[in-house]
Amino acid sequence: MSRDLNGTTGFERQLQALLQDSVQRVSGHARSRLNQARHAALAEAVRPGRGNLLRRLTTRGGRRLLWMPAAGAVAAGVLVAVLLWPRAHQPYPAAEASHATVEDLDLLADRDGMGLLQSGDGQFYEWAMAQSDKSPPAGSDGPDKGSGAGRGGDTNSG
């Protein structure tokens, strides 16, 4: 060991010898625990994947920067999928809404219906109400067919 200070060599040698002696006299219990700790550390060093991951995260900052956006994108994708998943599997409200919108447009575009409203003839509506109160015949596609026949009959008679 190099000495950079003069005049203390003998004293240092004495201190060093005392400290070395105290090292030799460390208890068996402590040595046993140190031995176990060393083996645990060595097992940690050779554990597959653990060292590589930590090395990427700690010693190679550049790779860490490449890692984090990819992980963030995957996490965001999963989050969006989870949020949108229930709505994607509810086709009925959307289909009904679009169907109702088409029917409304169809009614508005129906010149015959507007003609009936403008003529003030309520006979068709009374008839339609009566038809809807009756139960439809079994297996028939009745309401559309019946109403269409009624409408056609009234319009024809009118």
Add this chain to the structure above:
Amino acid sequence: MPAASHGDVDLSDSSSNARRRALSQFLAGVEVRAFRIAQTALRHEDDALDAVQDAMLQLARAYSERPAQEWPPLFYRILENRIRDMQRRRTVRNRVMSWLPFRPDPDEEEPDPIAGAASDEPLPVRRLEIDESMAALQQALEALPRRQQQAFMLRTLEGLDVAQTALAMGCSEGSVKTHYFRALQTLRATLGDLHHEP
């Protein structure tokens, strides 16, 4: 090893085995001295063992791939950080405990029956003299400021040179020399001439 039994030559495996052996030898070589350094700083055997164990784990996890000549300063740097963390925690714990109306007496810890067992080996006078000198040195070391104590232990016990000690302590080489010189001055003033050289 399975690779060897099949006659394959796996260079990466042999390299990692060699590195593992080197790390094992390094840790086996420093562990007891590191324990003494931690024990002097923490004045508690179990805390010192925990600190050394943490330092070993951290070195193996994060720096096992680094060149072997870098291990000593890295290991002692990690150990020093652990010692400092423990000292801070102990300070906080003592402050909290001082506010409690009832606190356990640290001297009431259960004694280790094995450590306390009487030894059959007779203690010669020489052994007693050395023990007295060591007790005085230990007391003087514990009274040193932390940085002086650290510089002294790393240089004298571990045998690190000034540059390695500076790396381990995270300071300049000039600071290491200053801390070491002041530590020696204090020890000489406290201990005088040691009469019992082992």
